[in-house]
Amino acid sequence: MNLLLYEIGGWFGYLQRPSVVVQLLGWLAIMISLHLALLPHWRRSPIRFEALKLGLILMWSALLGLLGQPFALALFFAGLQGLWILLEAFRVLLLRHWEPRVVQSVYTQVIKPAFFLVAALGLIRRLDNLNDLAVIPLGIYFGTAINLGQLFTAAATLYLLVTASGLPAIWLAWLLQRSLGISQSGRRALELMIRYMLVGIGILLVIDHLGIKGNAILAIAGGLSVGLGFGIKEVFSNFVSGLWLLVEGSVRPGEVLFIDGDPCEVRSLGLRAAVLWRDRDNAELVIPNQTFFTNTTTTYTGSDSLRRSQVLVSAAYRHDPEAVVELLEATASGCTRVLAEPAPKALLLGYGDSAVNYAVRFWIANPMDNIGICSDVAQAIWHAFKAKNIEIPFPQLELRAKPSPGARPGPEQTGARPPSKPTHP
Amino acid sequence: MSPLHPITTTRLAAALLALAAPLALVAACSAPNNQATQELAGTVYLYIGLSPDYLANQTQDEHIRSLLGRFIKDFRLIHPRVGVQLLFFPEEEVQGEVTRRNRTGLGPDLMLVNGSSAMAMHLAGQTRTVPVPEAISFQVEPAMLNSFRSGKGLTALPVFSQPQVACYDRKQIKEAPKTLEALLKVSAQGAPIGLPLEPVDLYWTAGGFGATAALAHLLQPQGASAPWQELTPADHAGLLRWLNWLDQAGGQQRVNFYGSTDDLLSGLEKGDLAWIACRSRHLVRLRREMGSRLGVSPLPSGPEGTASPIARLRVWAFGRDSSPEQRRISQALAEFSVNPLVQRAATLSSDDALPVNRFVDVPVTSSRVLAALQKGMAQSEAYNLFNVNLLEGDPRESILRDVLTSMIFGAADGPQSSAILIRRLSQRP
Numbered sequence: 001m002n003l004l005l006y007e008i009g010g011w012f013g014y015l016q017r018p019s020v021v022v023q024l025l026g027w028l029a030i031m032i033s034l035h036l037a038l039l040p041h042w043r044r045s046p047i048r049f050e051a052l053k054l055g056l057i058l059m060w061s062a063l064l065g066l067l068g069q070p071f072a073l074a075l076f077f078a079g080l081q082g083l084w085i086l087l088e089a090f091r092v093l094l095l096r097h098w099e100p101r102v103v104q105s106v107y108t109q110v111i112k113p114a115f116f117l118v119a120a121l122g123l124i125r126r127l128d129n130l131n132d133l134a135v136i137p138l139g140i141y142f143g144t145a146i147n148l149g150q151l152f153t154a155a156a157t158l159y160l161l162v163t164a165s166g167l168p169a170i171w172l173a174w175l176l177q178r179s180l181g182i183s184q185s186g187r188r189a190l191e192l193m194i195r196y197m198l199v200g201i202g203i204l205l206v207i208d209h210l211g212i213k214g215n216a217i218l219a220i221a222g223g224l225s226v227g228l229g230f231g232i233k234e235v236f237s238n239f240v241s242g243l244w245l246l247v248e249g250s251v252r253p254g255e256v257l258f259i260d261g262d263p264c265e266v267r268s269l270g271l272r273a274a275v276l277w278r279d280r281d282n283a284e285l286v287i288p289n290q291t292f293f294t295n296t297t298t299t300y301t302g303s304d305s306l307r308r309s310q311v312l313v314s315a316a317y318r319h320d321p322e323a324v325v326e327l328l329e330a331t332a333s334g335c336t337r338v339l340a341e342p343a344p345k346a347l348l349l350g351y352g353d354s355a356v357n358y359a360v361r362f363w364i365a366n367p368m369d370n371i372g373i374c375s376d377v378a379q380a381i382w383h384a385f386k387a388k389n390i391e392i393p394f395p396q397l398e399l400r401a402k403p404s405p406g407a408r409p410g411p412e413q414t415g416a417r418p419p420s421k422p423t424h425p
Numbered sequence: 426m427s428p429l430h431p432i433t434t435t436r437l438a439a440a441l442l443a444l445a446a447p448l449a450l451v452a453a454c455s456a457p458n459n460q461a462t463q464e465l466a467g468t469v470y471l472y473i474g475l476s477p478d479y480l481a482n483q484t485q486d487e488h489i490r491s492l493l494g495r496f497i498k499d500f501r502l503i504h505p506r507v508g509v510q511l512l513f514f515p516e517e518e519v520q521g522e523v524t525r526r527n528r529t530g531l532g533p534d535l536m537l538v539n540g541s542s543a544m545a546m547h548l549a550g551q552t553r554t555v556p557v558p559e560a561i562s563f564q565v566e567p568a569m570l571n572s573f574r575s576g577k578g579l580t581a582l583p584v585f586s587q588p589q590v591a592c593y594d595r596k597q598i599k600e601a602p603k604t605l606e607a608l609l610k611v612s613a614q615g616a617p618i619g620l621p622l623e624p625v626d627l628y629w630t631a632g633g634f635g636a637t638a639a640l641a642h643l644l645q646p647q648g649a650s651a652p653w654q655e656l657t658p659a660d661h662a663g664l665l666r667w668l669n670w671l672d673q674a675g676g677q678q679r680v681n682f683y684g685s686t687d688d689l690l691s692g693l694e695k696g697d698l699a700w701i702a703c704r705s706r707h708l709v710r711l712r713r714e715m716g717s718r719l720g721v722s723p724l725p726s727g728p729e730g731t732a733s734p735i736a737r738l739r740v741w742a743f744g745r746d747s748s749p750e751q752r753r754i755s756q757a758l759a760e761f762s763v764n765p766l767v768q769r770a771a772t773l774s775s776d777d778a779l780p781v782n783r784f785v786d787v788p789v790t791s792s793r794v795l796a797a798l799q800k801g802m803a804q805s806e807a808y809n810l811f812n813v814n815l816l817e818g819d820p821r822e823s824i825l826r827d828v829l830t831s832m833i834f835g836a837a838d839g840p841q842s843s844a845i846l847i848r849r850l851s852q853r854p
Binding site (some may be wrong): 006007009010013014016019020023036048069070071072076091126127128130131132192381 | 437470508511513528529531751807
């Protein structure tokens with residue numbers, strides 16, 4: 001590590017050279033002064049602003065060249081500036097075809113880190129010898145001597161696998177879905193499993209690349225098992241639960257689960273927790289995978305995505321129950337989002353204090369639409385009852401006070417609400 | 426077009442401050458050293474050109490890094506405020522790397538390269554001439570300095586030499602052959618012999634047949650002012666004898682030619698070869714792999730004279746991008762390396778190179794290896810062969826390689842190859 005710090009410290013020795021200082025100063029002056037003081041109105045158009053910087057750096061390089069001074073360092077910065085502009089233009093182009101969220105994700109996770117990596121390696125390549133830097137020893141870990149090059153390659157491989165394995169995984173899962181005819185949620189599960197597999201293979205390759213010996217891995221595993229027993233049991237339990245749930249298929253992205261009385265859609269199943277979306281208030285619930293593994297889970301998308309729903313309604317005693325039942329079934333069938341098959345079914349549930357209680361049960365295709373469809377059906381029933389003069393009675397309660405002995409007989413006492421003629425609301 | 430915004434005082438002040446900050450930093454970093462005390466301070470960038478076989482072998486690579494590390498450590502005992510950054514490159518890539526880096530101003534201050542590379546870089550204007558004090562240059566073998574003199578200065582300063590010798594397996598050959606005839610006899614008796622295909626490494630065989638005069642004539646430096654003259658009959662005869670011998674050797678069952686030095690060395694290490702022509706810089710690797718099996722001797726002579734190996738000179742070449750302080754440090758470092766004490770210590774500790782300081786006594790009586798190296802160096806000196814006839818990347822080297830390769834693999838015989846060689850090399854570029 002000392003050697004690495006010595007090497008890095010040595011790069012500053014180039015500042016002893018006027019020719020290097022002049023190139024750096026010119027570049028710094030252009031970058032900083034434009035950003036801080038000059039021409040703020042240019043900054044409204046990022047590409048134009050960057051292009052202005054590029055033009056000035058190129059002019060600075062040309063001037064140095066004309067004066068017979070070294071200029072390739074300034075030109076290198078111009079090259080980076082040009083690349084940055086190209087990437088910005090490419091981003092604008094992508095935004096026309098892709099969702100902003102996806103473009104943002106690709107840029108922050110892949111393209112920008114790649115740019116900074118290229119810039120850093122390019123600069124180091126000019127200041128030092130990458131091959132020499134790569135063989136700088138960092139120490140002996142797990143019985144294996146690790147150098148900077150190995151560590152860099154390992155880190156870059158893992159980062160690339162974690163961030164860039166998404167697209168190949170999506171493509172492979174789509175291909176398998178097409179060829180095997182698996183469901184949409186199955187495809188999403190497959191995507192995740194392919195990503196885990198790619199990252200797993202990457203980790204094995206990295207271990208192999210670093211030359212870590214098998215017995216060292218066993219030692220790590222031994223240490224981990226102790227760690228698992230105490231500190232990270234829950235983390236590991238959640239990870240294994242997540243994998244198991246994916247294989248089992250009970251909690252997969254796209255599934256609809258009943259959480260605390262609300263239907264929620266599974267958005268993602270991560271290493272530690274699942275993220276569910278609740279339609280009612282647009283909330284995202286982060287639930288540890290272990291919860292699904294140990295608790296009972298109600299799902300509407302297990303074998304199919306149909307849901308049977310119902311609306312409760314009351315009608316006055318004077319109406320013929322058969323007519324009411326028939327009307328309820330017809331009304332529910334008339335709602336667009338209620339499935340015709342299985343057909344809606346109305347039932348007389350019982351005799352209440354003020355009315356006869358009915359229920360109309362019907363099937364819907366999307367469990368997440370339940371509340372909205374119930375509302376539609378309830379409104380349709382209101383209109384149908386009004387049209388057929390079927391009364392939905394208010395609850396009526398009659399209280400009679402028993403006269404106490406010796407009390408003067410007085411007028412009858414009724415409930416809080418005086419009896420009224422039932423009307424439609 | 427939006428209206429122009431006036432530059433506010435605050436913004437202007439911020440910009441000036443932003444400019445002043447890096448300026449101050451840079452000024453602090455590049456502040457001139459205290460000249461009154463003459464104390465050297467700063468960082469210099471030292472490029473090391475390594476042969477491909479060095480880079481391919483970890484033992485050799487570690488050896489050179491360790492040697493240089495020790496040398497720099499000693500230098501820093503005297504100049505503790507000096508930092509030295511080492512950058513290693515394959516020898517054939519050094520020139521390209523210097524060209525590229527000179528354009529950025531990030532070129533080397535000092536380069537440890539072969540004499541031929543240093544000459545090529547100087548011809549290309551990539552190195553500078555250094556006024557080495559007489560007290561220093563006086564200590565270096567004059568024959569080695571001749572090629573690097575330029576006016577009152579030196580284009581490069583030799584630091585050590587790597588002569589060519591014979592390396593053999595003592596288990597297979599009890600005593601090293603002293604003549605080329607004996608070498609072929611040893612081969613006929615069943616000992617496999619390995620010879621290099623590279624002209625620079627095969628040149629040693631020419632001396633034994635009196636072909637060096639012809640080759641020196643044909644391989645005159647490109648800028649030679651003397652008009653081209655035909656070879657004398659004696660030169661013709663010498664050249665023909667040499668090529669005939671190579672042709673004959675190529676036909677021997679147990680004489681093999683190798684294009685790769687690494688293959689040649691591996692063959693000896695594994696016992697597949699009993700005798701090879703090697704360079705002193707390979708001894709570290711061979712010693713580690715073969716132990717006491719390794720024998721080292723001078724190269725065998727021929728009927729017309731002694732062997733004519735081209736000794737590689739390792740020299741310091743001085744970069745052009747250095748600041749005045751870096752120039753001082755580079756020169757001090759180079760001069761320190763030819764100090765008799767440093768030269769002697771390096772020779773004794775490495776046992777694979779010879780000093781250039783003529784006042785350093787090489788302990789030939791106590792070391793058979795150093796004695797063989799000394800003899801190899803004397804053979805080179807006799808022919809004035811310090812790696813300067815064939816410049817790095819010189820097209821004539823590839824012509825010589827093509828002709829020799831064709832003959833050794835049976836495409837032409839000795840007389841045909843002689844005619845082709847004379848015809849092609851006499852066409853001055």
